[in-house]
Amino acid sequence: MSLIAGKNTKPEVMVRKILFSLGYRYRLHVSKLPGKPDIVLGKQKTAIFINGCFWHKHNCGKNVKPSTNIKFWKNKLDENVERQKQNIKELKNLGWKPIIIWECQTKKQNRLINLLHKRL
């Protein structure tokens, strides 16, 4: 998402650190794959997306709703969600395993490690 803080957002750095410490080797922002996954584990054919809770409408209660331009934001966010659905579908069709990690899941390191263990 080019509209957020740019590429090396904090949640992403957290995930990368953990993956690295678990022995995984990855590539970043692979634009050849649908949706340009944030982290790609080539060997495992796994594509990881780090979703901002606001940008992808996570129902965790941590995404503050904008109070102005409501219609604009609603359309924009709906579009994000829809686009990602498509990308996930395409990745699966190509034989990739897509994993979505939510921003709010990266706040506690222990939890994030458990989550990655389970999903990978």
Ligand SMILES: [Zn+2]
């Ligand atoms: Zn969330």
